[in-house]
Amino acid sequence: MALYSEKVMDHFRNPRNVGVIEDADGVGEVGNAKCGDIMKMYLKIDDDVITDVKFETFGCGSAIASSSMATELIKGKPVSEAMELTNKAVAEALDGLPDYKMHCSVLAEEAIRSALEDYEMKKK
Amino acid sequence: MAIYADNAATTKISDAALETMTKCMKENWGNPSSLYTVGQDAKEVLEISREEIASLINADPREITFTSGGSEADNQAIRSAAAIGKRKGKMHIISTAFEHHAVLHTLDALKAEGFEITLLDVHENGLVIPGEVEAAIREDTCLVTVMYANNEIGTIQPIREIGQICRKKDVIFHTDAVQAVGHLPIDVAADNIDMLSASAHKFHGPKGVGFLYTRKGIPLTNIINGGAQERGKRAGTENVPGIAAMVTALKEACAGMEANAASLSAKRDALIKGLGAIPHSALNGDAVRRLPGNVNFCFEGIEGESLLLLLDDKGIQASSGSACTSGSLDPSHVLLAIGRVHDVAHGSLRLSIGEDITDRDVEYIIRSVGEVVEYLRSFSPIWRDLTSGKKQFIL
Ligand SMILES: Cc1ncc(COP(=O)(O)O)c(C=O)c1O
Numbered sequence A: 001m002a003l004y005s006e007k008v009m010d011h012f013r014n015p016r017n018v019g020v021i022e023d024a025d026g027v028g029e030v031g032n033a034k035c036g037d038i039m040k041m042y043l044k045i046d047d048d049v050i051t052d053v054k055f056e057t058f059g060c061g062s063a064i065a066s067s068s069m070a071t072e073l074i075k076g077k078p079v080s081e082a083m084e085l086t087n088k089a090v091a092e093a094l095d096g097l098p099d100y101k102m103h104c105s106v107l108a109e110e111a112i113r114s115a116l117e118d119y120e121m122k123k124k
Numbered sequence B: 001m002a003i004y005a006d007n008a009a010t011t012k013i014s015d016a017a018l019e020t021m022t023k024c025m026k027e028n029w030g031n032p033s034s035l036y037t038v039g040q041d042a043k044e045v046l047e048i049s050r051e052e053i054a055s056l057i058n059a060d061p062r063e064i065t066f067t068s069g070g071s072e073a074d075n076q077a078i079r080s081a082a083a084i085g086k087r088k089g090k091m092h093i094i095s096t097a098f099e100h101h102a103v104l105h106t107l108d109a110l111k112a113e114g115f116e117i118t119l120l121d122v123h124e125n126g127l128v129i130p131g132e133v134e135a136a137i138r139e140d141t142c143l144v145t146v147m148y149a150n151n152e153i154g155t156i157q158p159i160r161e162i163g164q165i166c167r168k169k170d171v172i173f174h175t176d177a178v179q180a181v182g183h184l185p186i187d188v189a190a191d192n193i194d195m196l197s198a199s200a201h202k203f204h205g206p207k208g209v210g211f212l213y214t215r216k217g218i219p220l221t222n223i224i225n226g227g228a229q230e231r232g233k234r235a236g237t238e239n240v241p242g243i244a245a246m247v248t249a250l251k252e253a254c255a256g257m258e259a260n261a262a263s264l265s266a267k268r269d270a271l272i273k274g275l276g277a278i279p280h281s282a283l284n285g286d287a288v289r290r291l292p293g294n295v296n297f298c299f300e301g302i303e304g305e306s307l308l309l310l311l312d313d314k315g316i317q318a319s320s321g322s323a324c325t326s327g328s329l330d331p332s333h334v335l336l337a338i339g340r341v342h343d344v345a346h347g348s349l350r351l352s353i354g355e356d357i358t359d360r361d362v363e364y365i366i367r368s369v370g371e372v373v374e375y376l377r378s379f380s381p382i383w384r385d386l387t388s389g390k391k392q393f394i395l
Helices: A006-013 A061-074 A087-093 A099-123 B015-027 B037-056 B070-087 B101-112 B130-136 B159-169 B240-255 B257-276 B304-313 B333-337 B359-378 B381-387
Strands: A026-032 A037-046 A049-058 B064-067 B092-096 B116-120 B141-145 B172-176 B195-199 B210-214 B281-283 B294-299 B348-352
Touching (some): A006 A061, A006 B304, A026 A099, A049 A061, B037 B064, B064 B070, B070 B101, B070 B195, B092 B101, B101 B116, B116 B130, B130 B159, B141 B159, B304 B348
Parallel strands (some): B092 B116
Antiparallel strands (some): A026 A037
């Protein structure tokens, strides 16, 4: 019996969009080391469209996979659409997460939202 | 490449133990309580097993109670000592902060029933100081329970000294020796032990079998009520094949103990040296007073579950004390007890190696752990903060 779905393991083993964007338009960091998960998202945005996204994550397999999947789901999307990203969408795209790991998908949603809010703040 | 390095979780049954087990199932399948021949044949296997277990730890056969494993033995030992204490109005128990949950949760239950529990500090090196046991003993102390060797960090406690103090103070001394039996020489008389728990699956025996040693004169309280098996102290038709296989496994383990310990400690020390060379890592628990097969490290800036999954991909099976692997929000209570902060405790790795490990395996493990730790750090936001100076290194 596998702990995670094939999709989770694929995104964990080959995470998409790993890294940093030095001149990011929006950066968001959520979670804390005490709980064992930190996600940091970097966004490059042109004309309110997310042209590039990168992430860094400290955390378990599902935290890394959730970050990776979340970046895939918002890349190339308008900011307004990315704002609507839910943890459920992240978990579903990964073919599900164990119940006690659902918080990883919540963290991914929050990290994206935090980076988008940072972008909105900077725009003002 | 497949390296099983989680022998503290469980071991593979030995060929000889398996053979004993299947042979017993075929030939001695009777109920030991039956008076006819097949029953009495099974009874004979059971009683010979009791004698052999007793002789391997220098006890009397009547002092051995077979149980379903370590957890049951721990529960019964502690409950029994608590019942004796309660009858005398002594309701104080001393233990340590890093016991197995079979002990800690039993103590929690007793606390709810009015007992007072003192958990001793195990210090940064994971060792109890006998003088602190002595200082903690009060007029109303009915039990001291300290594990022989810790299951996560492998530290071996000064059992004989603690036993001596308890004997002097006339307090019952129980030790959870689940990780020690079959790996370290045990002599309940010389070690001043009143009660001792053991589990077969930690020394290449089957799962679901163990025993409790109880010194003569200490009455047991039943955990399982029913028939009159085990002198009326543990009901249920005996697991004769499992018990017989446990004996085979323990005899093998004791016969090879010295040679195994020497070869395992050498490999353990090579692992400690190799993994210690990874920057910002630290060994958990005393480097010398530890089980021959136990290696436990923390690596700063990474999380243990992802480390385990990537090691599994490389064929290395190990464990971690991170929260994600325990299914709770907190990392291992053992690592917290030796003073590791949460951030660091999440990045722990336990390797508990077995006799089949080779020098090449050791090299491969050191190289693989180094690669995986470096990879995970390469996209860890904590590692970025640490290396950029935004946060201070702890290790
Ligand atoms: C120190 C210690 N005590 C108790 C136990 C429980 O033993 P069992 O699995 O046989 O119930 C274990 C094993 O998990 C252990 O390592």
